[in-house]
Amino acid sequence: MVNSTTRAFGSPLRYIQGPGEFNHLPEYTAAYGNACVLIDSFLYPTLNAQLEKAYQGAETSFVSIQFQGECCDEEVAHISEVAKAHNASLIVGVGGGKTLDTAKLCSDTMGVPVIIVPSSASTDAPVSEIAVVYTAGGEYIGSRKMKHNANLVLVDSEIIVKAPKRLFVAGMGDALATYLEALACDRSDSPNYIGSGHRRCKAGMAIAQSCWDILFADGRSALSALEQGVVTEALENVIEANTLLSGLGFLNTGLATAHGIHSGLTALASTHSFLHGEKVAFGVVCQMVLENTPTKTVDQVMRFMVDIGLPVTLEQLNVEPTYENVMAIARKTADGPLVHQEPFLVTTQSVYNAILVADKLGRTYRGL
Ligand SMILES: [Zn+2]
Incomplete structure (x- = not known):
């Protein structure tokens, strides 16, 4: 039993869901500045091409990283370097659990906002402020709680409908x-x-x-x-x-x-x-x-x-x-x-x- 009468509610800052919403990413990142976008490797060719088109003429830019590693501190350090080199002030994670968790960890470590874009509706993890952390070799370490939930969870139903x-x-x-x-x-x-x-x-x-x-x-x-x-x-x-x-x-x-x-x-x-x-x-x-x-x-x-x-x-x-x-x-x-x-x-x-x-x-x- 909880030792207090205080009640509490938490959530991401925003949740947006609809067909083709991924193409509107530049609108959603504009308020924050340049974006460092982490994309699952098997989705990378299609979604990176979509992003290049979407960002044409946009006021801000993006740098994309094909994610195929582990959700580990080494990967976070590497991504943070790429983000800094590109002058990015926002992390976007696009894909499955490990990619999204890595984006959460980067955001938490760098102290910058994060946008979470799940590629399937397979769990409720996108909306949580918890990341599961591994060693670089893939061994499970444990769960880590972020300082805050995502600034935006963006769900493109056209992407979800193509998932297994x-x-x-x-x-x-x-x-x-x-x-x-x-x-x-x-x-x-x-x-x-x-x-x-x-x-x-x-x-x-x-x-x-x-x-x-x-x-x-x-x-x-x-x-x-x-x-x-x-x-x-x-x-x-x-x-x-x-x-x-x-x-x-x-x-x-x-x-x-x-x-x-x-x-x-x-x-x-x-x-x-x-x-x-x-x-x-x-x-x-x-x-x-x-x-x-x-x-x-x-x-x-x-x-x-x-x-x-x-x-x-x-x-x-x-x-x-x-x-x-x-x-x-x-x-x-x-x-x-x-x-x-x-x-x-x-x-x-x-x-x-x-x-x-x-x-x-x-x-x-x-x-x-
Ligand atoms: Zn669950």
């Missing part, structure tokens, strides 16, 4: 957890992720609930649009749910079992190739079992997850359901802080039991 379907579905898994975890944190009065951790504003809870509502209303239709490679209102709604609503939701309300199980699953090397949202999805099933969620909600969630192709069983995450494997996941989950945001006592044994029943529930809904 698996990423979009995983984003819905991450987003689906938001409201369930918000409710758990609300009931236990756990701290959110604003500053040193405070109570939830009503705004945070309303956003988390809206994320949930949009997924069930528009998730299937959005996926159809993505499969056809076209942008529709439903797709725009779910991009917003996966990115903005899920991100603001978790930052402002907190995380619980679904993300705790995600961390627990990382105890097994066989799960490492799975996406964040895929592991969180199985965590959602576990959280519902642990909390003894009403059958109607369980049924709604399970049908939705199976329908859009999110993993709901251990086998789908490449985990053999042996005693040793399930106990390893349960131990790592219960050793971490997130599962203890639930409003009741959680033990390694209760997590173990919940995982087994969740796996069985998943198999039943998959018709196995």
